[in-house]
Amino acid sequence: MSRGPDAPGARVRDLLGLVRGHRKAVLVAVLLTLVGAVLGLAQPLLAREAITQAGTGRAAWGLVAVLAALFVAQALLGAFGRFLLERTGEGIVLGLRRSLIGHLLKLPIPVYDERRIGDLVSRTGADTTVLRDVVAQSFVDLVTGVITTAGIVALMVWLDVTLFVLVFVTVAAGALLVVGAVRGMRAASERTQASVGAMAADLDRALGAIRTVRASRAEQRETERIGRQADSAYRSGVRTARLACVADPAVELAANGTLLLVLLVGGVRVARDAASLGDLVAFLLYASYLAVPLASTFHAVTTIQRGMGALQRVWEVLALPVEENRASSPVAAEPARTTAVLEFRDVRFHYPDRPVLHGVSFEVPPRSLVALAGRSGEGKSTVLALVERFYDPQGGSILLEGRDVRELSRAQCRARLAFVEQNTPVLHGTLRDNITYADPDADVAEIDRVVRLADLGDLVARLPAGLDTEVGDRGCTLSGGERQRVALARALLTKPSLLLLDEPTSQLDAMTEAVLAETVARVAAECALLVIAHRPSTLRSADCVVLLDGGRVAARGTPAQLLSDSELYRRLAT
Numbered sequence: 262m263s264r265g266p267d268a269p270g271a272r273v274r275d276l277l278g279l280v281r282g283h284r285k286a287v288l289v290a291v292l293l294t295l296v297g298a299v300l301g302l303a304q305p306l307l308a309r310e311a312i313t314q315a316g317t318g319r320a321a322w323g324l325v326a327v328l329a330a331l332f333v334a335q336a337l338l339g340a341f342g343r344f345l346l347e348r349t350g351e352g353i354v355l356g357l358r359r360s361l362i363g364h365l366l367k368l369p370i371p372v373y374d375e376r377r378i379g380d381l382v383s384r385t386g387a388d389t390t391v392l393r394d395v396v397a398q399s400f401v402d403l404v405t406g407v408i409t410t411a412g413i414v415a416l417m418v419w420l421d422v423t424l425f426v427l428v429f430v431t432v433a434a435g436a437l438l439v440v441g442a443v444r445g446m447r448a449a450s451e452r453t454q455a456s457v458g459a460m461a462a463d464l465d466r467a468l469g470a471i472r473t474v475r476a477s478r479a480e481q482r483e484t485e486r487i488g489r490q491a492d493s494a495y496r497s498g499v500r501t502a503r504l505a506c507v508a509d510p511a512v513e514l515a516a517n518g519t520l521l522l523v524l525l526v527g528g529v530r531v532a533r534d535a536a537s538l539g540d541l542v543a544f545l546l547y548a549s550y551l552a553v554p555l556a557s558t559f560h561a562v563t564t565i566q567r568g569m570g571a572l573q574r575v576w577e578v579l580a581l582p583v584e585e586n587r588a589s590s591p592v593a594a595e596p597a598r599t600t601a602v603l604e605f606r607d608v609r610f611h612y613p614d615r616p617v618l619h620g621v622s623f624e625v626p627p628r629s630l631v632a633l634a635g636r637s638g639e640g641k642s643t644v645l646a647l648v649e650r651f652y653d654p655q656g657g658s659i660l661l662e663g664r665d666v667r668e669l670s671r672a673q674c675r676a677r678l679a680f681v682e683q684n685t686p687v688l689h690g691t692l693r694d695n696i697t698y699a700d701p702d703a704d705v706a707e708i709d710r711v712v713r714l715a716d717l718g719d720l721v722a723r724l725p726a727g728l729d730t731e732v733g734d735r736g737c738t739l740s741g742g743e744r745q746r747v748a749l750a751r752a753l754l755t756k757p758s759l760l761l762l763d764e765p766t767s768q769l770d771a772m773t774e775a776v777l778a779e780t781v782a783r784v785a786a787e788c789a790l791l792v793i794a795h796r797p798s799t800l801r802s803a804d805c806v807v808l809l810d811g812g813r814v815a816a817r818g819t820p821a822q823l824l825s826d827s828e829l830y831r832r833l834a835t
Contacts, residue, residue, distance in 0.1 A: 300334055305546035395571075
């Protein structure tokens, strides 16, 4: 059902497509609602007959009992039909939200670089809620409202054509105003939803860095920034409200005005014996009933307009390409397979706004520690992102355990790797949840092994519930060094062939750094390591240092060799 952002806007039939697979439940709900409406239409006729019998002196208790039974039956059918619709609407939106969640988590990394995460989250929440209202209420309200209105009109014509003409003129006058207002509601609604999405994105940005916001005394600036988006949503909402305020009095005119006219004109006709009191009461009841389907039809039309805007925004997300998880077409055979765990061969890469790597080549042998060094912005983090296949190079080739990564799916590549980011994200949950994130079924012995390797024993012993202690949102109860070691334990649990470390000592004190250096040395005996290094201690512990400068490999060798041969390395190392 997905369409591109440049595709024509969503239409009513596209909204109807949402109920595909739920048609039986929706049909039953519509039928129940219609049966309830028919029972409601019969009530004025019974009231008319009861009044007529009372006028002749006969008791009408039987008709009163039937009238009460119809009233109760109508209420029960309406309640059950509404519940069925609400449940169906929730089911449809559940499927849509699951599709969005799965899609959002599979987008290519460049999409996250370009899009506001908060806005994407808003589409999963706010926009799908609008669609739920459309499915659960508006479609059925529109169908039953139109059919009920047609039935009421037919009965009113049958009872008194003269009074019906008055009703028709009044309703038509209100309808002209409603049609004019509805035309602008969709555009105003789309602007409101877009502004709400932008507001959510800005709020997510501020809350994600709340400590920096507080330390920078930037609460007021962020409040004003987010407030501007709230102001935009307010203006669009006010425009929608203005249009609704034009339409609402029109509906009120069509409802209350008809009642007043019918009461005045009909009363005069009854006084002159031109009509019976029973006919007038029945007509008045139908005129009062007419207000409900007219109002529900108007509300349904406005909600459907909003729903089409929400569906368009959902389409835009579902139209975004997901990350390919299959091997590319077979590549030309390499002249020789490498014995290295990882090899870069003349790799070139550029972001949309700037080039980064210009023919980078190096190897990571088995059970070795290779350090990537260089000034900021030279492409070190990009190298790790290419190894993880967050991006694909524009030229050259990357070999993992002797195979071109294009011959493997992304999942197959990542199964051989582990990655510890510099910012070391720790997820909300327990310490155990975070350590076992990549391998939820790991046994106790394996967890204990990585806890020892990452030197987390003291932390586990200190926490009140040990591994089952909650670590707070983004691991806020842990120090930077503790988060780093948790991320390292998480990476080691999968027993990777290659471990990628993005400056692992950046948040550690000298003592913890020395402990981590010993840990890294032990890990190097089990798997290969590719480490982005800035600190001299990390550089000195490497078996080989690859020095990047200007997006190229400026030098390569042992720390001792580079210390004597490379001026750039000497500046970095000291």
